[in-house]
Amino acid sequence: MRAVTVYLPEKYVEELNKLVEMNYYPSISDAIRTAVRDLLEGELWSK
16 A cells, blocks of 8 residues: 545544544545545446
């Protein structure tokens, strides 16, 4: 895996933290990886 720095609005980070606190994801990083994977599947990989 490769590290990538991403700057997000504070509101996004707050909402990601809520998902982690609700145990939907083990970490913010995991939630972001899932979101990126879903975007790629929808935009590139399914075509």
